[in-house]
Amino acid sequence: MKLFQCTNCKNTVVFENNKCLNCGFKLGYSSYYNKIVSLDPSASSWQVEELDGKTYEYCENYNHKVCNWLVDVSRGRKFCLACTLNRTIPHLLNDDNLEKWKHIEIAKHRLVYQLLRFRLPVVRKTKDAIDGFCFDFLAKDDLPEESKDLKTGHANGVITLLISEADPVVREQIKQQMAERYRTLLGHFRHEVGHYFWDLLIRDNPDVLVEFRNIFGDESQSYADALANHYNNGPKAHWQQSYISKYASSHPWEDWAETWSHYLHLTDVLETAYNFGLSSDPKITAKKNLKMNAGFDPYKVKDFKKIMDTGIPLLFALNSMNRSMGEDDPYPFVISKSVENKLEFIHNLLKGI
Structure with a gap:
């Protein structure tokens, strides 16, 4: 930022x-x-x-x-622009709903800021019902009985977020139940909007779709069956070698959305570091170079190697600083070579390379 x-x-x-x-x-x-x-x-x-x-x-x-x-x-x-994307907001006479909505809007506005920095189209559904997108922020207590099992997700440009996700206690409980390493409101937004941009940037572009399948796999396999298998049998064996997260191993669509969100994480962290003028020169000689200089605007850089050569040491330093405060790693992930190739695909797609 x-x-x-x-x-x-x-x-x-x-x-x-x-x-x-x-x-x-x-x-x-x-x-x-x-x-x-x-x-x-x-x-x-x-x-x-x-x-x-x-x-x-x-x-x-x-x-x-x-x-x-x-x-x-x-x-x-x-x-x-950011608020025109809202199709549904929770009932605001409820003070708890209002407080949750505030946290949701903070994350959503940061998402829209980033989409604009990438020069991606931000078009509301009321303006373009086919290719636009919108947000439904819902409280389960306000839903009819037949919709009580509704979950956070994306479908045809509609991004749904249960406002319970704005409660840090509930979010941590779900994180533990799902054995996740990371769960935030901003992470949700980045993941779900990734599904929308897959439809917009890849689905109807034959050449890009072929390249996507070569890197992420064939998304035409049954999505429902793949998710059922994931939840019943767990992630693919040795998933760390090819995927950024367990959930990414469930289906190519989820692999894309997870990797997309991580590319947005990385870019935002690099922009923040650039604005603070951060650089590092560790006092040890490491097998992997931990020196970095975030002296560039990541939204303007076409060289993906520069992004990775700066981002990896920066994230390592960020994790180390958090540990100094007794906190968990803010970025508890390992970027394998396979994941790096997927991130590069997204980078090149966004840069028009």
Whole structure:
């Protein structure tokens, strides 16, 4: 994630801030210009010099304290780009629902930020019912009895997320039950949107589909049977040699979505490191080079080797720092050569190589 500053006092602020704690000015984010700007706290709309002098107001969801994105008044919309993707939100008279929705929106806005940085199409279903996508954020208690078994997932551009996933206790319980090494809201979003972009970028592109099958396998095999086999019999033997996670071994579609989400993880971490000017020069001579210099914008780099040569030492350092605080590894995965080839396929696809 990019580092941001208050344009009034130059105080460092984070992506989700809607107020500068140093000078008291309001803060708003422009997805078009990828900027956070300071705003007069006494006004409700602003002519913003840094944004070409256009007049802006907050997204309607600012009223619920879940969004700090700005809307160009001349476009006649009440919601920002990220919030127009919402098809269903939970009942907000329930305070618990509102609190969960806030956490969900933080993760979703970070996802949309990243999709825009990749210059991927972000089109809502109300604008394009065939190729657009949308989000349903659902509480099980609000569902009819016949839908109580609904799960987080993707189908035909509709990404469903059960808001219970925003409860860290529930999320940790599921993580333990499923014997997963990593489970976060942002991870869910990156995984599920990966299914959507498989449909958009690969399904109807014959040449890319052939290459996908050569690397990930034949996705035309029964998805239902593959998942049933995975849950009944466990992951494929020696899955670590070919897959980023146990679940990735269940079916080529899941392998793609898992690997896609990891490519997004890696890119986001590298952008953060780039904005902080991070580099490392370990005090030991290691068999594998642990030196790194994140002095580049990963969204602009075509050389995949540069991504890996910087990303692996960076993730190792990140894990080591967490262990110094008695915390679990934030990236508890091993990237095998097979997984690296899959990541490179995604990299080349996104870079148009």
